[in-house]
Amino acid sequence: EAGVTQSPTHLIKTRGQQATLRCSPISGHTSVYWYQQALGLGLQFLLWYDEGEERNRGNFPPRFSGRQFPNYSSELNVNALELEDSALYLCASSFQGDYGYTFGSGTRLTVV
């Protein structure tokens, strides 16, 4: 069974540009979480999607947005990129409930 897949693996953008990150959950999983992990910092919760709806978002500005598609894959968009947006962006999926979450290997975004 394929795990959570994220693309691209690495992304380099210029300040002010937009970035789009993609995540495909494990087959059958309906929930997708997005996290940001800046160098030396812990995982910061960004967004939670379930059944196509945004269920919750973390303490990030509106230029961080996303969506979940009917096939439960998800996209994270970051507009007007700033240097401090450089981080590892992790996606996790689950089938709801009290189960552990499986993470993808992440997209490393570098803003120059």
Add this chain to the structure above:
Amino acid sequence: RKEVEQDPGPFNVPEGATVAFNCTYSNSASQSFFWYRQDCRKEPKLLMSVYSSGNEDGRFTAQLNRASQYISLLIRDSKLSDSATYLCVVHTPYALNFGKGTSLLVTP
């Protein structure tokens, strides 16, 4: 107050030692609890869930104290390969909250 707090360490222990990590959480509505392991520049991976009755998986034992809002992880007979960052994770109704992690280095 942060949702999930952990001692960042680092914990430097010799091979074979027993080491314990603690974690506290602030949201009494928290539903599920986990320990994850994260190796340098890699994604977090589920180590084990934590149940109120306590649970064991080989050399790893996890405990939950809901009254004190406290979670622990005990690693017995530490191996070099246990060196990693251990993340305490708490699931509330609307978010999955991570501690910043406790760094463990097991030395020969």
